[in-house]
Amino acid sequence: MAGSWSLAMRIESIDIRGFGCLSARRYEFPTGGLALVLEDNERGKSTLAAAFWPRFAGSPSAKPRRDH
Numbered sequence: 001m002a003g004s005w006s007l008a009m010r011i012e013s014i015d016i017r018g019f020g021c022l023s024a025r026r027y028e029f030p031t032g033g034l035a036l037v038l039e040d041n042e043r044g045k046s047t048l049a050a051a052f053w054p055r056f057a058g059s060p061s062a063k064p065r066r067d068h
């Protein structure tokens with residue numbers, strides 16, 4: 001049906017095994033709202049954010065392909 005598609009994506013959970021300072025961690029996110037990660041400094045908040053990108057965009061070490 002036209003018009004029934006949504007570009008929204010909801011992340012329900014992420015399992016992290018050996019990514020930076022995070023190992024054997026599972027984060028679950030609530031449905032129907034925003035999730036805030038509140039931790040002290042040096043507890044892995046930025047590492048958690050960085051863990052999402054390889055899942056969406058591929059390996060962070062991969063060089064962009066240029067077609068000429």
